[in-house]
Each structure stands twice: as C-alpha cells, then as structure tokens.
Amino acid sequence: MTRKEKATAIAGILDELYPEVPIPLDHQDPYTLLVAVILSAQCTDVRVNQVTPLLFERADTPYAMLELSVEEIEEIIRPCGLAPSKAKGIYNTSRILVDEYGGQVPDQFEDLHKLPSVGRKTANVVLSQAFGVPAFPVDTHIHRLAYRWGLSNGKNPDKTEQDLTKVFPREDWNKLHLQIIYFGREYCPARGHDPATCPICSKYGVKRRMK
DNA sequence: CTCCCGATAT
DNA sequence: ATATCAGGAG
Numbered sequence: 001m002t003r004k005e006k007a008t009a010i011a012g013i014l015d016e017l018y019p020e021v022p023i024p025l026d027h028q029d030p031y032t033l034l035v036a037v038i039l040s041a042q043c044t045d046v047r048v049n050q051v052t053p054l055l056f057e058r059a060d061t062p063y064a065m066l067e068l069s070v071e072e073i074e075e076i077i078r079p080c081g082l083a084p085s086k087a088k089g090i091y092n093t094s095r096i097l098v099d100e101y102g103g104q105v106p107d108q109f110e111d112l113h114k115l116p117s118v119g120r121k122t123a124n125v126v127l128s129q130a131f132g133v134p135a136f137p138v139d140t141h142i143h144r145l146a147y148r149w150g151l152s153n154g155k156n157p158d159k160t161e162q163d164l165t166k167v168f169p170r171e172d173w174n175k176l177h178l179q180i181i182y183f184g185r186e187y188c189p190a191r192g193h194d195p196a197t198c199p200i201c202s203k204y205g206v207k208r209r210m211k
Numbered sequence: 212c213t214c215c216c217g218a219t220a221t
Numbered sequence: 222a223t224a225t226c227a228g229g230a231g
Contacts (some may be wrong), residue, residue, distance in 0.1 A: 041228040047218070048227085080219040083228080112222075119229050139227045155229090183229065190225060191221060 006204050007045055007151060007167035013200060014179040016175045021178035023129050026052060030105035030130035031097070032060055034112075035163055037122045041078040062094035064102050089117025120158065128174040136165050136173045141184040148195075150189065150206035 024045040027033035032052070039048045054078045060067040065073070074087035095117045099101055105126065106112055112123035124137035138146075138157040142164070147154030152163035169174055184190075188198045195201040 005231095037227070038229095040226085042216075044219080044226050046226095079217060081216050081226090082228085085215060089229085117229065121228060125227075138228075140225085141227070177227095188212080189220095189225055 004167045006149070010149060010151075010200055010204060011168065011172060011176060014035065015181055015200075017183050018179045020183070021175050023083065023178070024181070025049065028056070029158070030058055030126060031062060033130045034093070034105055034118070034122070034126050035065075035090055035124045037087055038093070038117050039077055039080045041086070041122075042082060047080055051080055057080075065090065065094040065199065066098060069177040078141055086117065092116045094120065107133065109135075113124055120161070122162075125177075128177065134159055134170045134173045134175070135177075136168070137177050139181075140190070141181050142177065144190060145180055145184050145200075148198075148206065149204055150194060180204075 007068075010085065023033075023165050025033065025036040025040060026049045027036050035055070036048055036052050039051065049190050053075070058072075058076065059068055065117055068091075070091045073090055074083045077083050077086055077090075080086065097105060106132075107143070108125065109123050109127060112126055113120065113190060115123075119136045121139050124135035125162060127133040128135040136142075138161040143152075143154065143157045146152040146160045146164055151167060152160040164176075165173065169170075183200070188201060195205050198205070
C-alpha cells in the first residue's frame, strides 16, 4: 500500500466520522480570526473562545486595537498563557495592518507570514479559513498524527506539510486539516494514547514506536 | 534548541 | 509532579 493509497483510505474514514467541519475558533471576519489564531498557540480553543469575546468587545478591528495599550491587551488575554508576547504580536500586527494594508488582512501567504507572531501555521489557517484558499496548516496535532499514520517521517512541521500536501488532493486540504484535529482529540490524543482503540492507528498505524 | 506561560488532564 | 494545549521568535 503506497502512502497515497493510505491517505485516500484515511480521508474516507475522516469523511464518514466528520462530514461537517465547523471552525473551532469563534470569529467574525479575517481580522478577528487572525487574532484568535495568534492566541491559540499552546492553548486550547475553548479557552481562546472564552477570552476573545472580552477582547473583541474592546477592539474588533486593527484600528480599535491600537487604541488599547499592550498592557491592556495583555491583561485581557492572560488566561491564554504566553500573554506578553501574544499581546505585543497582536498590537504590532495591528499597527502594520493599519499602516501598510489599509486595515485589511492580506490574503497572500508571504504578506501574512511577515507579520509578527504569524508563522506558517497561523498564516495557513487564515488563508484556509478566512479566504478559502487551499492550505494545510500543520500544528502539533497534525504533526503527531501524520507521524503515527506513517504519512510523514515526523522530522518537523514544515516537512510534514510538504508530505501531506503531496498525498492529499488540494481541494480537500482545508477540510482535512480540521477533520484531523477533531479526530485527534477524540480518538488519537497526545496523552494516554492507545493505538488499539484508534480506528486509524489500529489499521494503518506504523509499527514504529508511537510518539 | 530554548524560552515564552496559564490552565487542565493524567 | 508532569505533560500538553490549533506556535513563534531569538
């Protein structure tokens, strides 16, 4: 069985389990999604969704965000962790959006990736979920499952992104990213993972020692 | 590679 | 007590 054939089989299982894939981070537009994704680093989406209403009540546009101080932003987002760097990132990103993009979130990867606190994963989420552009964001969950399933050698998230975009059809990337996240939470978690009870690992999981 | 860091599951 | 959570920067 080739890697591509395995990918096709896995996509079939995911489609059956998750025909609908709602976006887990609450948002209203590209800007609020971008902010929510920055906050989601090393934090559950549930907690991000608890914090963003408080933040967006104060500021839901880059212009309004600049009316707040970095310290004020920091105080609101503290429960998400890594608050000092995330607050600076949100503020400085808003500054650039206002100064260089007319207050709009750019829809090109290179422009997004240049923004402070926006790496490959965040830029790809915004492209995928705010603009509907095919992209395959690779976070720790995608990285972990791709390794367990033998779809990538697990060296780093960038390599995993290369491998996954090769074996899955472009038009399915956006959906698959979310399906894999939901599946990982329910059947294939990072802690307390039992390959025997995972419907995909039990059939297609690599023999290598699981991470 | 290390550090950033609050809350929760194990 | 320790690992982990929709990572990114130095």
